[in-house]
Amino acid sequence: MTRRPLRRILALTGGVGGAKLALGLAHLLEPEQVTFLVNTGDDFDHLGLRICPDIDTLLYTLSDEANPETGWGRRNETWHCLEALEQLGNETWFRLGDRDLATHLTRTAALAAGSSLTAVTGKLAAGLGIRHRVLPMCDEQVATMIGTTAGELAFQHYFVRERCAPQVTGFRFHGSEQATLGPTLQALLAADDLDGIVICPSNPFVSVDPILAVPGMRAALKAARAPVVAVSPIIQGAAIKGPTAKMMAELGVPGDALAVARHYGDLLDGFMLDSSDAGLLDDVRGLGLHAIATPALMLTLQDKMNLAQSALDFINGITTSNAP
Amino acid sequence: MTRRPLRRILALTGGVGGAKLALGLAHLLEPEQVTFLVNTGDDFDHLGLRICPDIDTLLYTLSDEANPETGWGRRNETWHCLEALEQLGNETWFRLGDRDLATHLTRTAALAAGSSLTAVTGKLAAGLGIRHRVLPMCDEQVATMIGTTAGELAFQHYFVRERCAPQVTGFRFHGSEQATLGPTLQALLAADDLDGIVICPSNPFVSVDPILAVPGMRAALKAARAPVVAVSPIIQGAAIKGPTAKMMAELGVPGDALAVARHYGDLLDGFMLDSSDAGLLDDVRGLGLHAIATPALMLTLQDKMNLAQSALDFINGITTSNAP
Numbered sequence: 001m002t003r004r005p006l007r008r009i010l011a012l013t014g015g016v017g018g019a020k021l022a023l024g025l026a027h028l029l030e031p032e033q034v035t036f037l038v039n040t041g042d043d044f045d046h047l048g049l050r051i052c053p054d055i056d057t058l059l060y061t062l063s064d065e066a067n068p069e070t071g072w073g074r075r076n077e078t079w080h081c082l083e084a085l086e087q088l089g090n091e092t093w094f095r096l097g098d099r100d101l102a103t104h105l106t107r108t109a110a111l112a113a114g115s116s117l118t119a120v121t122g123k124l125a126a127g128l129g130i131r132h133r134v135l136p137m138c139d140e141q142v143a144t145m146i147g148t149t150a151g152e153l154a155f156q157h158y159f160v161r162e163r164c165a166p167q168v169t170g171f172r173f174h175g176s177e178q179a180t181l182g183p184t185l186q187a188l189l190a191a192d193d194l195d196g197i198v199i200c201p202s203n204p205f206v207s208v209d210p211i212l213a214v215p216g217m218r219a220a221l222k223a224a225r226a227p228v229v230a231v232s233p234i235i236q237g238a239a240i241k242g243p244t245a246k247m248m249a250e251l252g253v254p255g256d257a258l259a260v261a262r263h264y265g266d267l268l269d270g271f272m273l274d275s276s277d278a279g280l281l282d283d284v285r286g287l288g289l290h291a292i293a294t295p296a297l298m299l300t301l302q303d304k305m306n307l308a309q310s311a312l313d314f315i316n317g318i319t320t321s322n323a324p
Numbered sequence: 325m326t327r328r329p330l331r332r333i334l335a336l337t338g339g340v341g342g343a344k345l346a347l348g349l350a351h352l353l354e355p356e357q358v359t360f361l362v363n364t365g366d367d368f369d370h371l372g373l374r375i376c377p378d379i380d381t382l383l384y385t386l387s388d389e390a391n392p393e394t395g396w397g398r399r400n401e402t403w404h405c406l407e408a409l410e411q412l413g414n415e416t417w418f419r420l421g422d423r424d425l426a427t428h429l430t431r432t433a434a435l436a437a438g439s440s441l442t443a444v445t446g447k448l449a450a451g452l453g454i455r456h457r458v459l460p461m462c463d464e465q466v467a468t469m470i471g472t473t474a475g476e477l478a479f480q481h482y483f484v485r486e487r488c489a490p491q492v493t494g495f496r497f498h499g500s501e502q503a504t505l506g507p508t509l510q511a512l513l514a515a516d517d518l519d520g521i522v523i524c525p526s527n528p529f530v531s532v533d534p535i536l537a538v539p540g541m542r543a544a545l546k547a548a549r550a551p552v553v554a555v556s557p558i559i560q561g562a563a564i565k566g567p568t569a570k571m572m573a574e575l576g577v578p579g580d581a582l583a584v585a586r587h588y589g590d591l592l593d594g595f596m597l598d599s600s601d602a603g604l605l606d607d608v609r610g611l612g613l614h615a616i617a618t619p620a621l622m623l624t625l626q627d628k629m630n631l632a633q634s635a636l637d638f639i640n641g642i643t644t645s646n647a648p
Contacts (some may be wrong), residue, residue: 084426088451102408127412142361
């Protein structure tokens with residue numbers, strides 16, 4: 001059996017963790033070879049602006065505009081508008097940088113003029129010099145709502161304003177029943193040359209599940225000819241970034257990579273663990289999944305490219321092993 | 325005959341020239357003593373933001389936030405958002421500074437939430453520490469349209485984008501027929517203690533005429549007990565700032581202060597000329613108006629306060645001379 005180079009890949013991603021692997025994939029694959037499908041459940045309106053945090057994190061990451069210190073926003077950012085907004089009595093818990101504002105202004109104006117989120121995301125990507133395709137999970141507005149012991153909170157209120165402090169009880173994706181699979185995504189999922197689907201190491205509950213909640217999404221991903229593999233966002237029981245592990249504890253789920261594999265369930269063909277979690281490989285295989293352990297902590301660009309290469313090799317291996 | 329101190333004053337103003345006299349009045353009069361009624365015919369939507377150039381010029385002038393070098397925008401301004409907007413392919417002929425943007429964002433969000441322009445202008449003024457009342461000429465949207473030999477242009481396209489280059493043939497105040505006098509203004513115009521109405525030295529055609537085009541405005545100003553006086557924006561046949569003199573030439577109107585007095589016609593009780601134009605006093609008086617000549621070039625704050633004091637004294641003198 002010989003391995004062919006992979007032709008086209010679809011990668012599902014949320015914010016920071018997912019964007020790291022996305023950057024690795026973008027470095028390995030030509031623009032026409034990879035499409036990023038991004039969570040928009042975090043999107044919200046603030047000061048009249050439509051803000052799409054996960055799309056922006058990916059756009060800034062792919063264009064080398066991401067701020068490495070904060071994990072959000074743009075490099076070399078200034079805060080003069082925010083200071084003036086504060087003087088005028090506005091809420092400033094969501095930190096809008098001067099350069100970042102240009103993204104929100106451009107998007108908001110385009111949406112108001114009738115553009116779809118898909119179209120304006122393409123325009124923003126092009127303006128930032130990104131050649132790979134970035135698609136929102138849908139054009140309709142979906143709002144991830146966090147159930148907590150202190151009541152339900154909109155995602156950004158939970159995540160930014162309350163700094164993930166409230167204890168989580170569950171999730172709801174408001175508006176998802178009206179969401180639809182866009183034509184570009186549908187065509188890709190039906191394409192003969194789609195060779196793999198990667199779920200990036202993003203939060204399963206609030207980054208990936210909103211994507212899967214778009215009606216028809218989960219079924220279409222399963223129905224695609226290509227194998228679906230997920231990369232664990234949990235390494236040795238901890239999340240590299242964000243509240244994934246804290247949420248798992250609050251939800252009463254074991255806080256390990258195996259629980260993430262169980263969470264995705266029959267959507268997956270394969271699951272990738274960090275090398276330090278290799279002890280869980282048998283349990284993951286016990287779920288009926290292909291599984292590998294590989295260095296999954298992405299600190300450098302080389303780490304990101306290495307993990308992306310491992311994911312591509314893993315997909316290729318699954319395809320080959322499944323071949324008649 | 326003794327002169328009483330003036331109790332309340334209404335001042336009509338457009339942009340830079342008018343705001344200079346407004347600043348002088350604000351330094352002489354207590355907050356409850358003067359109300360500024362501002363042209364909003366220049367207002368427009370840009371990148372989804374509602375921008376009110378004359379209101380902002382007045383707010384920034386009164387709060388010592390105005391940029392003395394440019395004559396528009398805020399002091400100590402930066403342009404990081406604008407640079408990023410340009411990278412994303414947006415039009416940048418209208419220069420949005422980072423700190424200035426906060427004003428437009430605050431206003432746009434408040435209007436979208438159902439606030440009136442009057443209410444949000446009050447909020448902005450308060451945020452900037454302004455205690456005098458600033459009122460838009462109306463809450464409805466009115467758009468000053470400039471007729472030119474090259475076709476009709478929206479005001480900001482004529483003024484900023486085309487830098488007043490096209491030859492003017494006339495003006496139209498789109499939407500003014502739907503505009504109404506606000507309750508605060510109506511109450512002030514009907515008040516017994518309104519002792520004077522000042523038309524600041526703004527462009528008669530595109531700064532003051534839009535205010536006068538609000539249905540009922542001209543009649544209500546004339547019907548008020550207080551005398552109406554205008555300060556000439558033309559000194560020795562030239563406008564201190566802006567296209568007033570150029571417009572007069574293109575419209576075939578003599579380019580002097582007398583023509584400005586004629587333009588306002590029977591609305592006025594009195595007219596103030598610069599000392600250097602004292603030779604026109606008899607002609608202005610020939611129109612049936614009270615008239616004085618006084619230094620009207622406002623370079624320093626003291627100049628502004630002196631001209632404001634002259635206007636108050638002039639009004640007082642008219643009131644006294646008209647007393648039974």
